Amino acid sequence: MSETKAAIGATTGSRLGDEIVSRINQLGAISETAEHLARIFLSPEHRTAADLLMSWMKDAGMAAHLDAIGNVCGRYEGERPGLPCLMLGSHYDTVRDAGKWDGPLGVITAIACVADLDRRGVQLPFAIEVVGFADEEGVRFASTLLGSRAVAGTFDESVLNARDANGLTLREAMVRFGLDPDHIGAAARTRRELHAYVELHIEQGPVLEQQNLPVGVVTAISGATRLAANLTGMAGHAGTVPMAMRRDALAGAAECIGAVEEFCKADSAGLVGTVGAITALPGATNVIPGKVSFTLDIRAPTDAHRKLAVADIVRRIEAIAKRRELSLQIDVTHENRTVPCAPWLKAQVAEAVAAEGFGVLELPSGAGHDGMAMIDIADVAMLFVRCRGGISHNPAEHVEPADADSGARVLLRLIENFRPREAGGTT
Incomplete structure (x- = not known):
């Protein structure tokens, strides 16, 4: 032209x-x-x-x-x-x-x-x-x-x-x-x-x-991987179970969410991670949460980067669950290249x-x-x-x-x- x-x-x-x-x-x-x-x-x-x-x-x-x-x-x-x-x-x-x-x-x-x-x-x-x-x-x-x-x-x-x-x-x-x-x-x-x-x-x-x-x-x-995580501990009375003896699923989920944020913030190559939904049961003010489910959305500019990040994040969540004596189920619900x-x-x-x-x-x-x-x-x-x-x-x-x-x-x-x-x- x-x-x-x-x-x-x-x-x-x-x-x-x-x-x-x-x-x-x-x-x-x-x-x-x-x-x-x-x-x-x-x-x-x-x-x-x-x-x-x-x-x-x-x-x-x-x-x-x-x-x-x-x-x-x-x-x-x-x-x-x-x-x-x-x-x-x-x-x-x-x-x-x-x-x-x-x-x-x-x-x-x-x-x-x-x-x-x-x-x-x-x-x-x-x-x-x-x-x-x-x-x-x-x-x-x-x-x-x-x-x-x-x-x-x-x-x-x-x-x-x-x-x-x-x-x-x-x-x-x-x-x-x-x-x-x-x-x-x-x-x-x-x-x-x-x-x-x-x-x-x-x-x-x-x-x-x-x-x-x-x-x-x-x-x-960016490709995206979405996961559904479920942590199960033990529900109990908020006033009678000592802190050291609790298997608090919500506290465990909070630590997992913090670990995801910390991991993604430390990455300088465009990795982002989001926990967009969380549900705690039984959901009462005076009951230690016995079961928590939350979602994870992990995105990165390359598939290799994203898949490695997902694997690392899952390992960190597994380690937190094991240390806190929580059972864990985590499943991939969506994956886009x-x-x-x-x-x-x-x-x-x-x-x-x-x-x-x-x-x-x-x-x-x-x-x-x-x-x-x-x-x-x-x-x-x-x-x-x-x-x-x-x-x-x-x-x-x-x-x-x-x-x-x-x-x-x-x-x-x-x-x-x-x-x-x-x-x-x-x-």
């Missing part, structure tokens, strides 16, 4: 921020209730949001449709029809009592960038596809990445029998929505159809704000960031994203946009208009200067 063309892209990108924020607000108004934002997979709000996104895609010069799982898909042709695409996207479902930006920012920014290309009559030597994935959060059926797994061809059909809180199966919900659960395979794409998948997303953390940068280049989507961003593609994201005049900061994503599914059919990369206070999954989630604009300018520059791997990208 010529320097003139690149400069035009940067200039026109500067007016995208206001449009993006306006649309974020419009989409954020589509919710189960006016008090709390909730836009759940296969709900009436999902359909309303899908229709709105498709209208914006069509206005941007794309052909748009709802695919077999409920993803919103738009396509902007290249210099000739049928070329492989650069796929952009994120999700448009939410958690309950959500913020407006998690997911939709990536979809709306991608649409805005395509609209800018269309306004200027720019066609590229590849197509651009924008996908709003229907279910990334997994709120309704407790199974995440359903939209992107369908596109990647890895959808697990056993999930069709999963039930929501009202007892409705996914299969039944799809039929009510107007989709055919026996044809989910029609949403699947192949590797030869995609040059790459790139997702713009709010950081959901405080690093960019701490570094005073509007955008960041993601190195990897780490997804590295492709070096050749990450380098192009970094080039776009630098060309827009920003410092290039590389950082891992501790949260999961649709790229974790898309890696099965395409190289992936991510661009983070700063969010205020690092707050996400919360109504206080917020992106400043100037930062939304910065993210759009970087993404637009990346699109216009994109070099498919087979045309000169490096490994």
